[in-house]
Amino acid sequence: MSKKFSFFFLDLDDTLYSYEPCHEAGLTGLINFAVTNLSLTRESVLVAYKSARKEINARLTGQAASHSRLLYAKEICERLGLSVVNYSMPLEKAYWDHFFIKMVLREDVLKFLESIKARKWKLALVTDLTTEIQLKKLSHLGIGDLFDVIVTSEEAGKEKPATEIFNLAFRKLKAEKFSSVMIGDNYEKDVLGARAFGISAYYFGTKEGETHCINSFTDAIQVFL
Ligand SMILES: [Mg+2]
Secondary structure (H helix, E strand, O other): OOOOOOEEEEOOEOOOEOHHHHHHHHHHHHHHHHHHHHOOOHHHHHHHHHHHHHHHHHHOOOOHHHHOHHHHHHHHHHHHOOOHHHHHHHHHHHHHHHHHHHOOEOOOHHHHHHHHHHOOOEEEEEEOOOHHHHHHHHHHHOOHHHOOEEEEHHHHOOOOOOHHHHHHHHHHHOOOHHHEEEEEOOHHHHHHHHHHHOOEEEEEOOOOOOOOEEOOHHHHHHHHO
8 A cells, every 4th residue: 555645746758648659750740841841851851850959958958948849940940051930830840740640648647637636636747848839738638627737847947857846836736745746757857856856756667676666557546546
């Protein structure tokens, strides 16, 4: 029997849905747009995407905009000599349009979230990335209204594992530390970040030496409900 929690803090990306197939589809969509409309080779677009992402990640480490596909697209345009104004937004749109097509909730996520709501417990989403795209993801997944509080790293000013983002969600939720738990797939950001803030945390995945792990939301229902 696990400890009883009534305030649940959840990560979004790669926790509530599987990220990699979505990203692969998004990247293929972006590349196909460039090949079809801009007469570029797949290889040149892929190389530009990878180097653009590396550059933006390095420059904006710890900030929500470090993940911005619009900034990656703008950087791609600059690197390939394309019009930034004409093509940054269409490239970004091609990425997200194809990303969303693949995005589905993991098994039992909805059942888990609805069970929490049915018990009148509280739910916060604590997520790195910009607010606009995270709200679009929640809308697409059809789970946005189940969260009492949604906090992005853009509005917190810092990314996980920084205490600020957990603290902002915690304050908005009016939670109690002893009955709060964070669940996420990134050990350093989600698990160690939440513990450093002073709440319990479970790792979504398997890790040697870590006893607080869940491997699915079917598992989570068993552990927490
Ligand atoms: Mg994640």
